[in-house]
């Protein structure tokens with residue numbers, strides 16, 4: 001048996017890692033694998049992930065039951081908001097179907113499988129346009145579901161930049177309704193992204209030609225250090241009404257490589273279509289993996305909350321100390337951990353905040369950090385400053 005099975009070559013990246021591990025040279029350096037290492041070349045667990053893990057360990061209600069087929073709802077909602085924006089009208093209109101997947105690879109697979117089954121292909125050819133070059137796994141993933149790969153020019157070795165003209169002419173010459181795989185940000189392997197003007201031009205042609213955008217977002221936060229900034233192109237295309245889906249990975253930006261945390265978001269023209277899409281994605285997911293893994297999704301979900309709270313603490317501290325020079329010491333704002341903060345203000349000051357500024361907090365001066373957000377933090381800080389000064 002298996003006489004007909006040819007020996008396949010090992011995966012090039014993982015082969016590189018194995019060779020690195022086997023090497024005994026003391027100055028060896030591994031620049032192959034795309035996983036973050038600290039200054040001592042050790043894998044790094046984000047402090048916020050550590051904290052989330054502690055919370056999970058200490059919460060008996062977090063058992064090992066199956067998740068719903070489409071994933072942990074708190075996670076899928078948070079994941080959609082992270083990529084599409086907290087105020088996304090597509091989400092508000094119920095046009096986004098999100099399914100939790102086996103990291104970015106699983107999202108690419110499920111997205112490709114869904115298109116293979118349900119996309120309105122013209123003729124009987126199923127083809128996807130990939131950037132030249134692209135992540136080595138892309139052609140294999142599409143090939144597995146019967147979609148052939150074509151390539152659009154992307155990288156220009158002469159400028160070590162984007163071959164924008166080549167990209168545009170491919171978009172223009174491809175048959176209407178073609179599927180284009182687009183790296184949402186921090187293009188792998190070139191690190192070259194279009195500018196906003198170029199994205200604008202790309203979106204216009206995609207709309208004109210009725211092309212479908214298969215966005216792969218494996219590095220949100222890595223291009224500019226800012227999650228919203230790195231989601232700009234995706235949000236722009238959604239706002240313009242380009243038909244599209246988004247594959248999202250939390251391997252890199254949450255350092256959860258091995259936990260396989262990801263999501264597929266399909267943006268539909270209306271809520272009713274989104275519901276039908278969801279029903280079919282559930283059917284596909286059921287036969288493929290039944291239920292996505294819970295541990296990583298919970299970590300990611302709790303980390304999101306904890307991360308936002310940590311950001312709010314830093315921001316509040318900065319406004320009070322650097323901008324307003326509010327009397328007193330505010331170190332405790334950043335040193336305390338968790339959801340609540342004891343501001344250290346007197347009951348009178350606390351009452352004044354409620355009566356004069358309509359800010360509601362317990363008289364002992366305790367505030368819930370989760371009530372603060374980017375829109376109200378400045379108002380709170382200036383009101384607190386006024387209350388403290390009397």
Ligand code: PMP
Nearest residue numbers: 103104105135188216218249251
């Ligand atoms: N897409 C691209 C472009 C990638 O570079 C990667 C990771 N190398 C992925 C998707 C998926 O990775 P993962 O399955 O680990 O989330």
